[in-house]
Amino acid sequence: MRATSIILAIALFCLPLSGALAQQDDRETPAYVGSESCAGCHKGETEAWMGSHHQLAWTPPDADHVLGDFNDTSFTLNGVTTRFTTRDGQFFIQSDGPDGEITTWPVAGVAGIAPLQQYLIETEPGKVQSFDVVWDVEQRRWYHLYPDQSLMADDSFHWTGPYKNWNARCAECHATGFEKAYDPASESYSSTQAEIGVGCESCHGPGEAHRDWALANGTYDPDRWAGLSDSALTMDFTAGAEAQIQQCAGCHSRREAFLDGNPLPGTPYHDAYRLSPLRPGLYHPDGQILDEVYVYGSFLQSRMYAEGVACTDCHDPHTAQRIAEDNTLCTQCHSPAGNERFPTLKLAEYDDPSHHFHPTGSEGAQCKTCHMIERDYMGIDGRRDHSFRVPRPDLTVETRAPNACTDCHADQTAKWAADRVAEWYPEGRHTQPHFGQVMAAGRIDTVGQIEGLLGIALHDGLPAIVRASAMDLLAPVSSPAIAAETEPALSDPDPQVRVAAVALQRGAPQTDLAQRLVPLLSDPVRAVRIATAREFLALRIAHMPADTTAALNSAMTEWQRSIRNKMDFPEMQMVMGGIGLTTRNMMAALSAFGEAVDMDPQMIEAWTMIVRIHAALGNRDAALAALDEAIAANPDEVSLSLMRADLAE
Known part of the structure; x- marks a missing residue:
C-alpha cells in the first residue's frame, strides 16, 4: 500500500475527527425554545398545527394519544402471541424479545395518528425500537406490518433488529432538534431532542433569536447570531420555491444522511x-x-x-x-x-x-x-x-x-389501455420516446445500453435525477471513454449530476481522474465533496500542492464524520469494509465486515467477504469457521453451502 493510501486509511479508521470543519464564525446558533413559545404571537398557525400529522408524529404513551386497544387484547403470527395490556394507567406490550423469550415492556412512545399508529419500546437504556404489530385506526384492529415474512428473533429485520431502530432510522423525522448520539464503543445511544413531534422549529429553525427579535423593543443584537434571515430564523421561507422544497425534502425523501440527526433548518438539502x-x-x-x-x-x-x-x-x-x-x-x-x-x-x-x-x-x-x-x-x-x-400504458408493454x-381496469391488458389512449390522443405522449425504455433495457444489459444511457446522462433537457440515475447505472462499467465523455457533467449546475459524474471517473486513467476531480474537493456542496473524497482513497499520488492537500483533508474529514454518524448501520460497516479492502488494510476490513454480520447475520455479502479475506490470508480454518457460522445463521442460503464445499476440497 502506498503512503497516501496508508495515511487516508489511518485517518478514517484510527484518528479522532480533525478540526478541519470547525465553525469559523464565532457568532452563536440560536437555541430551540419549543412550540409553546411560538403560540402567543402565532395563534392561527398554532391552532392549524395542533392535531396535525406533524404535531402527532411522535407523542407520549398516555391515554390522550394511544388509540390502540390495550384492554388485554392479543395478536398471533408465526406462533408468537403478542399481548397488549394496561396497568395503573400505563400501556404494556408482551412479545418475543431479541433473544426470542416472551418479555413485557412498557410502551415508550407513540408514532403517528392515521391511518395507523405504531408503538415504541425501549429495549435497552436509550435504545428505542419500533414495534411491528401496529394499530389500524380506521378498521380498529391489530395487524403486522410484514405478515408474509417469518421475522423471528434471530432475523435482522425482527422488530428488535438494526433496521427497526427508532434512534437511527426514524426519530430524526418525527422530532425537532434531534441528535442521535450513538457511541460505537459501547454500542449505546444517548439521543436527545428539543421536542418530540414535528414542531414549529423543525421547519423554521431554532427560535431563540426570533423570539428576542420580536420582543427586543430595540435591544435586539443581530451581530450575536450567525446566518439568520431578516426575521432572525435559520430558515428563510421568502427565499423562493426551491428553498422551501429542499426544506420539506429533508424528511420527505429516500436519502443517505450525512449528519447526526436533524440538520439546522435552512441547511441546503445536498449539504x-x-x-x-x-x-x-x-x-x-x-x-x-x-x-x-x-x-x-x-x-x-x-x-x-x-x-x-x-x-x-x-x-x-x-x-x-x-x-x-x-x-x-x-x-x-x-x-x-x-x-x-x-x-x-x-x-x-x-x-x-x-x-x-x-x-x-x-x-x-x-x-x-x-x-x-x-x-x-x-x-x-x-x-x-x-x-x-401522463399515463403511458404503452410503456408497460415494453418496460x-x-x-x-x-x-x-385490472381485468384489462396494458395493450388494451394503450390502444384506448391512442384513440383519445392520436398525437399524445405515447408517440414520443421515454427515458424509461432505455433505463429498463439498461437494468438488464448495461453494456448493451451504454450509448443510450450516455444519451440520457448528457441530455440537459431531462430532469437531473433521471440523468444522475443513468450515470448510476453506468458507474460499474465505466471506462476511459465513458469517463471522458461525461467529464463535462462534473461542472453541471445540479449537485445530483455532479455526484453521479464523480463515480464515472473511476474508469479514467489515474492521472486524468485526479486532475478532473481536484476542483470538486472544494465544491460548494457537501454531497459532491464527500463523493469526490471517496474516489481519492484509492489514488496513488506521490505529491500534491498544499492547497489541494488542504482541500482533500477537509473533504476527507467530512466523509469521516458522515461515516462516524452511521456506525450503527450494517450498511455503513460494509462501506468501512470496502475502505479496508481499498487501502489493503485487511484487519480493518475483517473488523468492519465482522461488525456488519454481528448487526445483521443475514448480510450474505459480508460473510462472503470475511471468508474470502481469511482464505486470501492463508487462514483456511478461520474461513471454514466463518462459513459454518454463516450457514448456521442462514441455513437456506445455497451460495454459502457451495462456497464451503469448494473450500473444504
Whole structure:
C-alpha cells in the first residue's frame, strides 16, 4: 500500500475527527425554545398545527394519544402471541424479545395518528425500537406490518433488529432538534431532542433569536447570531420555491444522511443528504414509485417542479393537509383561466370528459387517479406518486412498469389501455420516446445500453435525477471513454449530476481522474465533496500542492464524520469494509465486515467477504469457521453451502 493510501486509511479508521470543519464564525446558533413559545404571537398557525400529522408524529404513551386497544387484547403470527395490556394507567406490550423469550415492556412512545399508529419500546437504556404489530385506526384492529415474512428473533429485520431502530432510522423525522448520539464503543445511544413531534422549529429553525427579535423593543443584537434571515430564523421561507422544497425534502425523501440527526433548518438539502437515484427496487424503470421513497425523488421528475411549483401550492404547511380534496386542487392552475405565476401553462378545460374520457364525478375523472398513482406502504398507508406523469400504458408493454389505466381496469391488458389512449390522443405522449425504455433495457444489459444511457446522462433537457440515475447505472462499467465523455457533467449546475459524474471517473486513467476531480474537493456542496473524497482513497499520488492537500483533508474529514454518524448501520460497516479492502488494510476490513454480520447475520455479502479475506490470508480454518457460522445463521442460503464445499476440497 502506498503512503497516501496508508495515511487516508489511518485517518478514517484510527484518528479522532480533525478540526478541519470547525465553525469559523464565532457568532452563536440560536437555541430551540419549543412550540409553546411560538403560540402567543402565532395563534392561527398554532391552532392549524395542533392535531396535525406533524404535531402527532411522535407523542407520549398516555391515554390522550394511544388509540390502540390495550384492554388485554392479543395478536398471533408465526406462533408468537403478542399481548397488549394496561396497568395503573400505563400501556404494556408482551412479545418475543431479541433473544426470542416472551418479555413485557412498557410502551415508550407513540408514532403517528392515521391511518395507523405504531408503538415504541425501549429495549435497552436509550435504545428505542419500533414495534411491528401496529394499530389500524380506521378498521380498529391489530395487524403486522410484514405478515408474509417469518421475522423471528434471530432475523435482522425482527422488530428488535438494526433496521427497526427508532434512534437511527426514524426519530430524526418525527422530532425537532434531534441528535442521535450513538457511541460505537459501547454500542449505546444517548439521543436527545428539543421536542418530540414535528414542531414549529423543525421547519423554521431554532427560535431563540426570533423570539428576542420580536420582543427586543430595540435591544435586539443581530451581530450575536450567525446566518439568520431578516426575521432572525435559520430558515428563510421568502427565499423562493426551491428553498422551501429542499426544506420539506429533508424528511420527505429516500436519502443517505450525512449528519447526526436533524440538520439546522435552512441547511441546503445536498449539504445534509445524498438523494437516492432511481434505482431498481426503489423505482420502476420509468421513474414511478415502487418502494417507499417519500415524494421528493418523484417530484423532481415532474414538469411542475421544473416550472417552479412549491409544496405549499398544494399543501397547507401547518395542517399538513391538501388545500383542496377534489379536482379544484389542480384546476387552480390547469384550467382555461390558467395561473399568471406559470405563463407556459396550456389554457384548456381539463376537468371535463373531453379530457379524461370518464363520467363526471367518477373515480376515473379525478386528476389524481390518472396522474398520481397510489401505492400502499406499511400495509394500509396510501402514498401518491408526485411525478404527475401522463399515463403511458404503452410503456408497460415494453418496460413492465405499471400504469394508471390498468390500476383501475385490472381485468384489462396494458395493450388494451394503450390502444384506448391512442384513440383519445392520436398525437399524445405515447408517440414520443421515454427515458424509461432505455433505463429498463439498461437494468438488464448495461453494456448493451451504454450509448443510450450516455444519451440520457448528457441530455440537459431531462430532469437531473433521471440523468444522475443513468450515470448510476453506468458507474460499474465505466471506462476511459465513458469517463471522458461525461467529464463535462462534473461542472453541471445540479449537485445530483455532479455526484453521479464523480463515480464515472473511476474508469479514467489515474492521472486524468485526479486532475478532473481536484476542483470538486472544494465544491460548494457537501454531497459532491464527500463523493469526490471517496474516489481519492484509492489514488496513488506521490505529491500534491498544499492547497489541494488542504482541500482533500477537509473533504476527507467530512466523509469521516458522515461515516462516524452511521456506525450503527450494517450498511455503513460494509462501506468501512470496502475502505479496508481499498487501502489493503485487511484487519480493518475483517473488523468492519465482522461488525456488519454481528448487526445483521443475514448480510450474505459480508460473510462472503470475511471468508474470502481469511482464505486470501492463508487462514483456511478461520474461513471454514466463518462459513459454518454463516450457514448456521442462514441455513437456506445455497451460495454459502457451495462456497464451503469448494473450500473444504
